[in-house]
Amino acid sequence: MIFDHRGEPVRTGRAAVNGTKLHYRTAGSGPVVVLLHGVPKTGYHWRHLVPKLTARYTVVVPDLRGLGDSAHPTDGFDVATMGDDIDALMAHLGHGSYAVMGEDWGAVVGYQLAARHRDHVKALVFAEALLPGFGFEDHTALTHENVSGGMFLWHLGFYFQPDVPEMLIAGHERELITHMLKEERDYPDTATADAVDEYVRCYSMPGGIRSMLAIYRAMLVDAEQNRRAARTKLDIPVLALGGDAFIGDRNEAQMRLLAHDVTGHVFTAGHDLAEEVPDEVADVLLPFLADRLM
Numbered sequence: 141m142i143f144d145h146r147g148e149p150v151r152t153g154r155a156a157v158n159g160t161k162l163h164y165r166t167a168g169s170g171p172v173v174v175l176l177h178g179v180p181k182t183g184y185h186w187r188h189l190v191p192k193l194t195a196r197y198t199v200v201v202p203d204l205r206g207l208g209d210s211a212h213p214t215d216g217f218d219v220a221t222m223g224d225d226i227d228a229l230m231a232h233l234g235h236g237s238y239a240v241m242g243e244d245w246g247a248v249v250g251y252q253l254a255a256r257h258r259d260h261v262k263a264l265v266f267a268e269a270l271l272p273g274f275g276f277e278d279h280t281a282l283t284h285e286n287v288s289g290g291m292f293l294w295h296l297g298f299y300f301q302p303d304v305p306e307m308l309i310a311g312h313e314r315e316l317i318t319h320m321l322k323e324e325r326d327y328p329d330t331a332t333a334d335a336v337d338e339y340v341r342c343y344s345m346p347g348g349i350r351s352m353l354a355i356y357r358a359m360l361v362d363a364e365q366n367r368r369a370a371r372t373k374l375d376i377p378v379l380a381l382g383g384d385a386f387i388g389d390r391n392e393a394q395m396r397l398l399a400h401d402v403t404g405h406v407f408t409a410g411h412d413l414a415e416e417v418p419d420e421v422a423d424v425l426l427p428f429l430a431d432r433l434m
Contacts, residue, residue, distance in 0.1 A: 172230070178245040202225075252365060314336070375401070380395040
């Protein structure tokens with residue numbers, strides 16, 4: 141369960157939007173911030189950050205299409221469609237303007253959301269993600285640099301294969317998710333039992349692993365969508381956040397190709413900032429939001 145700054149459980153709901161059904165959590169009051177999780181996580185990823193925001197902001201925490209307690213459709217796993225999902229959800233909830241914070245795959249969805257719905261997104265926080273079409277693919281190569289530097293994304297090629305990943309992962313969701321969470325963090329103990337249990341519960345549901353793999357298998361389409369969107373740079377403020385043990389300052393370097401107004405910050409952390417160093421993230425995030433949403 142996720143709690144707000146008063147210790148009250150956040151509200152939950154489901155909304156039929158853009159041809160699917162999204163599960164979401166919401167709490168707080170004031171200007172609106174939507175938080176988008178990555179893989180293999182769910183909206184539960186934001187449980188430490190939500191109470192640091194809800195005293196000043198209305199926070200919306202969706203589970204992305206096919207993940208968490210959202211529905212598992214058969215298609216629509218490209219990042220443009222997933223960005224449209226979120227804009228439709230925000231309209232459903234009555235929010236015409238909002239800031240977006242995304243991490244990992246949620247950051248890529250957040251970029252597409254900002255690029256496709258420029259009148260609605262007022263600021264973007266892009267945390268720990270590599271964009272397809274802008275360097276993501278380079279880190280799938282078996283090179284000494286990738287392997288020794290900890291940025292060899294071996295699983296992407298594996299996930300792209302039809303049928304075999306489903307066969308091998310079935311019944312081993314806990315082992316895969318635990319490995320991915322702990323391997324990519326500087327502080328592996330922050331992958332706590334409650335979080336692992338929640339992620340395993342969701343990805344073990346019918347359609348959970350299929351949906352996760354479908355997100356990765358759309359990456360070549362995503363690359364084209366990102367290159368197309370980048371023809372017009374974002375003119376909103378962007379905060380690019382990295383962990384020095386994983387993507388680090390490459391987050392900022394990417395965003396400078398895609399937006400005019402970019403600020404970067406690198407934490408002493410790995411890939412999952414909001415679970416590893418939530419206090420430090422809040423210390424950087426809150427001033428950024430305060431200057432741009434008030």
